[in-house]
Amino acid sequence: MSATAPTPNTPDLESRTVPEDHQDLRLWLRLLTCCNLVESEIRSRLRSEFETTLPRFDLMAQLQRAPGGMKMSELSRHMMVTNGNITGITDQLEKEGLVERVKVATDRRSSLIRLTAKGRRTFKKMAKSHEEWIRAMFGGLSEASRGTLFEVLGELKLLTQPQLSGRP
Template identity: 45%
Template structure:
């Protein structure tokens, strides 16, 4: 006898509650870890996660980034990137210059001070993540990484392209 409550559904032979429970657990873990990283960045470096994320993208981009590229990489609106850029400019961590090929476009780059500050924060960040994952073995982390990659591919195959999410908070 099927004991599902009214409103429970089955998709391709699977009880949808299983997927929803997994999603809620994933969301809880993400939120827990992200909030802890935010707190530690604020407490130890007087820095925000959006600023750290932008410095991380710039650290990988030797020639800098056009503001629109940064917005896409961070999956936030151009207005959110502009607010973060303004803070980082004021701190001397980045520069902003017009593109030599398109005067309407602005290119942002790390300064030496910005790169040094980011690398110090990134080292601490990596340690925090290691600490938060300490309860898992290397094999469990590898398995989790594999499962999450498969989940990402599955989700991407069912998502229509659209504008970047505006969910992330401001600086």
């Protein structure tokens, strides 16, 4: 389900429910609303403070975790988007000197994508701000509430994964 985050003039997904709706539906829409609100804020801040997008940030985050680089297919799988999306983002980041393509010696058709020194510095600044934004958004919850929410969402994750249609 793809939904955009609510704006001040539009109700969020959860507000569209009524008490007669099944509690699981109401829970799902509350969870989705929270995700949309957080994601919208992150997208906005990345755009205004770093003139970048969430997909570009996500790609750089994947590469930060793989200093040796990653193939396009690996990036595509990790980010759950098409190779075409990865190629477009990579092309932009390469033009800006943030990533580089390195040919794989054993496979002439493949390249590894990795952060440049400039890319690592840039990502480090973005990641620091990203962490601060997340901490500020979740900071109003008590430590106990954050722990409980983490545990309960972990349970939901474990219960949901086997139900995915043939997905690993």
